[in-house]
Amino acid sequence: MTMSYRVAGSTLFRHLGPRLFSTTSTIARAAGEPAYALLLSRSAPSASSRPPSPVLLRLFPVRMASTASTSQTLGGEQQEGEAPKPSAAAREASAAPPSERKAVSSYWGIEPTKIFKEDGTPWRWSCFMPWEAYRTNTSIDVKKHHVPATFLDKMAYWTVKTLRVPSDMFFKRRHAIHAMMLETVAAVPGMVGGMLLHLRSLRRFEHSGGWIRVLLEEAENERMHLMTFMEVAQPRWYERALVLAVQGVFFNAYFLGYLISPKFAHRVVGYLEEEAVHSYSEYLEDLEAGKIDNIPAPSIAIDYWCLPPNATLKDVVTVVRADEAHHRDVNHFASDIHHQGMSLKDTPAPLGYH
Structure with a gap:
């Protein structure tokens, strides 16, 4: 053999x-x-x-x-010693001035679809589309507070209050940098919760009650807050390093916390959003008092929240605070559902922040 x-x-x-x-x-x-x-x-x-x-x-x-x-x-069309002949598209692109050369968006050289705003001007953002822009409801109650009743509620409340102390000591009155740090953390829970609900829906062959979309919209909205404040202030290298450390710890902690108790996880986020509303209220106070220059609003904020062209930073902080208040109510509502012994799939999700 x-x-x-x-x-x-x-x-x-x-x-x-x-x-x-x-x-x-x-x-x-x-x-x-x-x-x-x-x-x-x-x-x-x-x-x-x-x-x-x-x-x-x-x-x-x-x-x-x-x-x-x-x-x-490999073919026989090209003679020995002859350089490869560029395609017609490559010759045309190289002949154009550097300012007019178009970037290839895919391997096949297919140009992206051109999108225009309602006034006919080209759409300049790739992180969100025109149909994702909206006008936020600034009449929402920003002073609402969920009084902790159960042991888990009190633990969630004091956990958030404890985390606020080092944050205030580090950032003090640097509101723009504080907002950037806050949004890098605030965009995590919605993504984690939506991901886990998505996987659960796949495992159990059941609907989610619309909660997956709501939580992912929350994460996307928080990310757009970050993209906006990136235009207002640039973080230093050690602040970027702090973001990496905090996000790495918080993501894993929240992931495990959501697996153990979704009720506790949503309650923590509800209180985090309450603190976010408080932080943005302080931001507005300093803007109104003249301690911070009320500069023109970034262009990305004007297009995302459909603000007037002459909008200012104060208008941006106002709509961001309203978004945080909405996330506060949604997460407290989700925690109440679990407190009543029900599942999120059994209760329709509230309307998104749009």
Whole structure:
């Protein structure tokens, strides 16, 4: 039996050997040399004109090390020593001035669909689309507070209050930087909760009651808060490092907390949003008192919240605070559902922040 395997192996090698190690002097070129050319030139200095074996082409694709098309590299249309001819689209792009050159949006060179605003001007944002813009309800009660009743409620409340102390000591009255830190954390719970509800819906073959979309919209809204305040202030390197550390710890802690007790997790977020409303209220007080310059609103904020063109930073903080108040109510409501012994899928989710 062993001898038969050896005979079969030697026979296979005798038939495939010439194909695996054949080469051609016209393939290995200095410019745009394919990945397999060096291997072939070192393996056998044969002058055979046969093309590389299909086995090698599969192991070492031409496009792995060359931007030229496969037909130009292996076909007979290109003469020896002749440089690869660029396509018509490439020639047209290189001939255009640098300011007018268009970036290729995909491997196939397909241009993205052009989107325009209602006034006909081009849409300049890729992080959200025009149909995702909205006008927030600024009449929401920003002073509402959920009085902790149960032990879990009190634990969630004092956990958030304890975390607020080092945050206030570090940022003090630097509201823009504080808002950036706050939003990097506030965008985590909605994504974690929506992800876990999504997986649960898949496992149990059941609907989610609309809560997946609501929580993911919350995470997206918080992320847009961050994108807005990035235009107002730029964090220092140690503040960016702090964001990495805090987000890494908070994500894992909230993930485990949501697995153990969704009621407690939503209650924590509800109190976090209460503190966010309080922080933005202090931000507005300093803006109104003139301690902070009421600069023009960033363009991304004007398009996202459909603000007037002459909107200011005060208008931005006002709508952001209203968003946080809405997230506060949604998460307290979700915690109350679990407190009553029901599941989120059994209770329709409230309307999104739109």
